[in-house]
Amino acid sequence: MRVLGIESSCDETAVAVYDDARGLLSHRLHSQVAMHQAYGGVVPELASRDHVRRLLPLVREALAAAASDRTTIDGIAYTAGPGLIGALLVGAGFATGLALAWGKPALGIHHLEGHLLAPLLEAQAPAFPFLALLVSGGHTQLIDVAALGEYRILGETLDDAAGEAFDKTAKLLGLPYPGGAALAALAEQGHSGRFRFPRPMLDRPGLDFSFSGLKTAALVALRGCTMDESTRADVARGFQEAVVDTLGEKCRRALLETGHERLVIAGGVGANRALRERLLKIVQSMGAQLYFPRPEFCTDNGAMIALAGCKRLAAGMHAGLSLSARANWELGTAD
Ligand code: KG4
Ligand code: ZN
Numbered sequence: 001m002r003v004l005g006i007e008s009s010c011d012e013t014a015v016a017v018y019d020d021a022r023g024l025l026s027h028r029l030h031s032q033v034a035m036h037q038a039y040g041g042v043v044p045e046l047a048s049r050d051h052v053r054r055l056l057p058l059v060r061e062a063l064a065a066a067a068s069d070r071t072t073i074d075g076i077a078y079t080a081g082p083g084l085i086g087a088l089l090v091g092a093g094f095a096t097g098l099a100l101a102w103g104k105p106a107l108g109i110h111h112l113e114g115h116l117l118a119p120l121l122e123a124q125a126p127a128f129p130f131l132a133l134l135v136s137g138g139h140t141q142l143i144d145v146a147a148l149g150e151y152r153i154l155g156e157t158l159d160d161a162a163g164e165a166f167d168k169t170a171k172l173l174g175l176p177y178p179g180g181a182a183l184a185a186l187a188e189q190g191h192s193g194r195f196r197f198p199r200p201m202l203d204r205p206g207l208d209f210s211f212s213g214l215k216t217a218a219l220v221a222l223r224g225c226t227m228d229e230s231t232r233a234d235v236a237r238g239f240q241e242a243v244v245d246t247l248g249e250k251c252r253r254a255l256l257e258t259g260h261e262r263l264v265i266a267g268g269v270g271a272n273r274a275l276r277e278r279l280l281k282i283v284q285s286m287g288a289q290l291y292f293p294r295p296e297f298c299t300d301n302g303a304m305i306a307l308a309g310c311k312r313l314a315a316g317m318h319a320g321l322s323l324s325a326r327a328n329w330e331l332g333t334a335d
Pocket of ligand 1: 137166
């Protein structure tokens with residue numbers, strides 16, 4: 001079973017070929033970050049137009065690198081949502097068009113299912129069932145993953161996603177969009193203890209999150225100081241510690257509540273080193289195991305979509321040639 005995967009839900013055009021027996025055969029990605037940077041965020045219309053320009057050359061490259069063509073590809077998977085509707089439609093239209101021309105099934109994949117399954121791209125892959133912490137620019141969720149397609153959301157953010165909080169605080173610190181990784185680098189140089197920000201929602205039971213107050217706390221802290229290099233680094237440090245403490249404690253509670261022995265980290269913020277180190281300590285203290293994809297497969301990529309498509313095709317879960325693109329789509333609801 002071999003599947004071509006296409007991701008175009010936001011500002012990355014990404015394509016990959018995944019083979020059930022041989023694993024990932026190729027992957028290609030074009031990031032639009034530089035194009036959107038001037039606007040301080042993703043401009044949806046520019047994103048769609050750039051996907052149109054990039055998709056076909058990337059598909060050609062990925063197929064050639066995987067020595068694959070219509071005779072060896074069994075299905076075409078694409079991100080069907082959630083995401084920017086115009087951007088999604090470019091990938092969905094392309095994928096279903098190619099599927100029709102090649103006489104293969106098209107598979108509309110939930111973007112977050114892609115992120116959840118990304119650790120399966122690694123040699124050290126988790127077995128089902130597991131607990132997943134999904135932390136991206138658009139989502140922060142704790143998910144009980146029973147099996148392929150069986151997802152139950154245990155907790156989620158009530159306002160900003162963790163990545164969004166990183167990006168907004170990075171902006172306050174004068175870092176270019178999206179500033180999550182740059183803020184993390186700055187935090188490495190900062191001192192612990194000078195700024196202590198709140199740990200939102202830790203004082204109450206449950207597994208939900210709230211991060212919007214953190215950027216306000218950072219703003220208030222910065223107002224009282226001159227913004228020199230060490231202050232910026234110390235604020236970054238204090239902010240990151242608050243996020244890591246909060247995510248870590250909620251993961252600990254969720255592992256206790258579910259009894260799961262495996263924790264998966266997925267999504268762009270999963271690339272954060274301090275978060276990984278903290279979660280590793282927590283799972284080790286509980287006799288559990290931690291799994292995460294390599295950093296390039298934490299952020300948006302085509303490999304996770306090709307893999308999810310391949311697993312679904314192998315399990316007989318596909319909908320023929322129907323085209324699906326949904327800006328809003330809750331994980332765990334009908335596809
Ligand atoms: O999963 P992703 O690529 O896109 C979404 O589906 O949202 O996640 C992107 C998010 C951005 O908010 C980015 O700033 C954040 O992940 N991010 C990080 C790091 N690398 C990326 N946040 C904290 N630390 C990092 N090292
Ligand atoms: Zn994503």
